[in-house]
Amino acid sequence: NSDLWFSEYYMDDDVKLSLKIDEVLHVEQTPFQKLEMFRNETFGVFMVLDGYTQVTEKDEFVYHDMICHPAMCVNPNIKNVLIIGGGDGGTAREVARYKSIEKIDMVEIDEAVVRACEKFMPSTSSVYSSEPRLNLMFDDGLKFVKEAPAGAYDLILVDSTDPAGPGEGLFTVGFYQDCFRVLSDNGILINQHEGAFYDGDIEEMKKAHAKIKKTFPIAKVFGFNTPTYASGYWYFGFASKALDPMKDMKPEAWNALGLETRYYNTDLHKGAFSLPNYVKEIL
Ligand code: AG3
Secondary structure (H helix, E strand, O other), rough: OEEEEEEEEOOOOOOEEEEEEEEEEEEEOOOEEEEEEEEEOEEEEEEOOEEEEEOOOOHHHHHHHHHHHHHHHHOOOOEEEEEEEOOOOOOHHHHHHOOOOOOEEEEEEEHHHHHHHHOOHHHHHOHHOOOOEEEEEEEOOOHHHHHHHOOOOOEEEOOOOOOOOOOHHHHHHHHHHHHHHHHHEEEEEEEOOOOOOOHHHHHHHHHHHHHHHHHHOOEEEEEEOOOOOOEEEEEEEEOOOOOOOOOOOOHHHHHHHHOOOOOOOHHHHHHHHOOOHHOOOOO
């Protein structure tokens, strides 16, 4: 009875979360990062990149509901979507539930992530074989938005790793400016914004948010419960040229779609944008 554990450190040497490993499914050094897939009895299959948990079968529904549905509730007329990162497929899966969306371009830098998830995490990756509107490209998202035509997308979802590592460029003013240009007039940018509880995390959030605020007239932050990310509560940024996530939300229209979601609903939408004082202070 071997006792093998995966630990993610939240503070350098005194706080960590550990998941017992029942099975090591995959370990690979890709050209971009170290990719590991494990199985834990409670959380199911989970994927780790460079030592940080990215996605688990048990709690991915929270993250993937929240990266997609709040924006769709604010602008139900979104037709063209760009996903940057998101190699597990969970973000694309949620986007694909909207019949009104015409095109989903997805730019993932690391093909190995997609291949491993296809093999071990069908609950997120099955979208790759089932969704004809999805155009998956293996490329650098930074370069992609630089070259994309102005106004090409109504929604950009940045489903990235943390600001250190291959995702670094996705937390820069240059990138946010490119997103601004590539978005249509009612365009929305949602991006991975880190946690806010531990010192390092809140610093990153503060920096990222200051850069977005410089670029977009509307820049907000919203949170959601994430048992396997540091502190159990995580944030996305909502940035837009014209639409306010609270004032412009359309609960009737969204509810009329009849989508079944396990985390998101239009009441929770309002709560998610209501922030604790220690977060408000740094924004
Ligand atoms: N994207 C990464 C979320 C941040 C993880 N960070 C961490 N554990 N320190 C998740 C990908 C889901 N599609």
